[in-house]
Amino acid sequence: MKRCTVPFFIAHRGCPHKCVFCDQVKISGSSGQLPGETDVAGKIAQYRETAGRGSLEVAFFGGSFTSLPQEVQEQLLSPLQPLMESGEVGAVRISTRPDSVDSVSAAFLKKMGVATVEVGVQSMDDDVLELSGRGYESRQVVQAVHCLKNEGLAVGAQLMPGLPGDSPAKSLDSLGSVLDMKPDFLRIYPTVVISGTLLEELYRCGSYGPMTLDGAVRLCKIMLHKCLLSDVPVIRMGLQPTNELLTDGVIVAGPYHSAFRQLIESELCFDLMAGMIGTAAPADGTTTVFCSPSRISDVIGQKKANVERLWQQFGVRLAAVRPDPLMSPQELTMVSGGRSRTGNMLHDIQYGREVIENE
Ligand code: SF4
Incomplete structure (x- = not known):
């Protein structure tokens, strides 16, 4: 309770x-x-x-x-x-x-x-x-x-x-x-x-x-x-x-x-998606993301920032973000062109000190 x-x-x-x-x-x-x-x-x-x-x-x-x-x-x-x-x-x-x-x-x-x-x-x-x-x-x-x-x-x-x-x-x-x-x-x-x-x-x-x-x-x-x-x-x-x-x-x-926290959570979602896309962007460029219901707005980002960045940086069009109550908040699944990949923030994101070294 x-x-x-x-x-x-x-x-x-x-x-x-x-x-x-x-x-x-x-x-x-x-x-x-x-x-x-x-x-x-x-x-x-x-x-x-x-x-x-x-x-x-x-x-x-x-x-x-x-x-x-x-x-x-x-x-x-x-x-x-x-x-x-x-x-x-x-x-x-x-x-x-x-x-x-x-x-x-x-x-x-x-x-x-x-x-x-x-x-x-x-x-x-x-x-x-x-x-x-x-x-x-x-x-x-x-x-x-x-x-x-x-x-x-x-x-x-x-x-x-x-x-x-x-x-x-x-x-x-x-x-x-x-x-x-x-x-x-x-x-x-x-x-x-x-x-x-x-x-x-x-x-x-x-x-x-x-x-x-x-x-x-x-x-x-x-x-x-x-x-x-x-x-x-x-x-x-x-x-x-x-x-x-x-x-x-x-x-x-x-x-x-x-909404500082949401900026951070959205960044984590973006970095996870970016890592999953890597250099192999889906051929047709259209992707659906499945995530925990609590994550939907983080995946999209404030003012659709992540939608825009996925398109600009990878040519990936985020067609839909769907809730999956069985997923943990750390997991995202990207489905595109009949291919599905699941990533987890705990295992699939790595930040080295170089990310902040020149700050
Ligand atoms: S310890 Fe410092 S931050 Fe905390 S109430 Fe006192 S002056 Fe403020």
């Missing part, structure tokens, strides 16, 4: 830092006001009505939960205890900074029923972390993940390719280091310049250049593919298009796209 998330944004609460890219209010669309006991209970009741019998997960996003004073953490988590006992709330998740986690805070979270901790890793390159004002080193990420896993908590990691001092090669190395820690899931947010941040100042004075959208798509498709191969789900790519973020002037520069 699908789990419904009851979100509480505690933007910047508990955070003593000022990372160069951060304006949590604009990113999350929240004032960051801490919810009181009645707010928590009221919102859960409201979500209960729409969730029906589905399980509820309470999530405290933004800010650095474990940097909050202990009594405030208790104040937020205590009202959830009877609801967890009664089964009203099935799980609790929080997000925090790596240097705010140690064995004591991990044990406290476990005791209070927290099941999942999202760690804002952002990069595993110490120069990038320093230039971004993160205030910790990569070894602290390793320690934090170790402490959380020791308590049996699920760990999510957030990465931000494109920070100051970063490069596509460094981003891939960061991803490799994070995957070595065997996280339960990832979020990947290509760095975007938000107004009012230190990053905006760096950008305006020419000290920082963001990734282009094309460059971010090229890098992130490789990152997503590596996660697929490692069997680590990526639950979000690109910033959520909140009203605050989309207000005129808030996004100053950088690879923001409201």
Whole structure:
């Protein structure tokens, strides 16, 4: 049964830092006001009505939960205890900074029923972390993940390719280091310049250049593919298009796209089809693709981009894309001229570092 998330944004609460890219209010669309006991209970009741019998997960996003004073953490988590006992709330998740986690805070979270901790890793390159004002080193990420896993908590990691001092090669190395820690899931947010941040100042004075959208798509498709191969789900790519973020002037520069994830998924589909076609394009040039129902729009691409590219690059006319519920999202079958080929993203796509080497 699908789990419904009851979100509480505690933007910047508990955070003593000022990372160069951060304006949590604009990113999350929240004032960051801490919810009181009645707010928590009221919102859960409201979500209960729409969730029906589905399980509820309470999530405290933004800010650095474990940097909050202990009594405030208790104040937020205590009202959830009877609801967890009664089964009203099935799980609790929080997000925090790596240097705010140690064995004591991990044990406290476990005791209070927290099941999942999202760690804002952002990069595993110490120069990038320093230039971004993160205030910790990569070894602290390793320690934090170790402490959380020791308590049996699920760990999510957030990465931000494109920070100051970063490069596509460094981003891939960061991803490799994070995957070595065997996280339960990832979020990947290509760095975007938000107004009012230190990053905006760096950008305006020419000290920082963001990734282009094309460059971010090229890098992130490789990152997503590596996660697929490692069997680590990526639950979000690109910033959520909140009203605050989309207000005129808030996004100053950088690879923001409201459907960034779909750009990436479409690229993977295109690369798989391109590999399957290879040099042997079908004689009559007309092809039908069969795929998992969830994949149809990825195969076609935004504004039919993949249809156009298949025609331009290979002379292949994509006549139809048909759903096949028995296929996995990683598989595509191309049928043309009575010939059928099936490819799988896990086995039939290979990205070498040369794809991003000159970025
Ligand atoms: S640690 Fe998180 S909340 Fe604090 S300034 Fe950095 S990004 Fe913002």
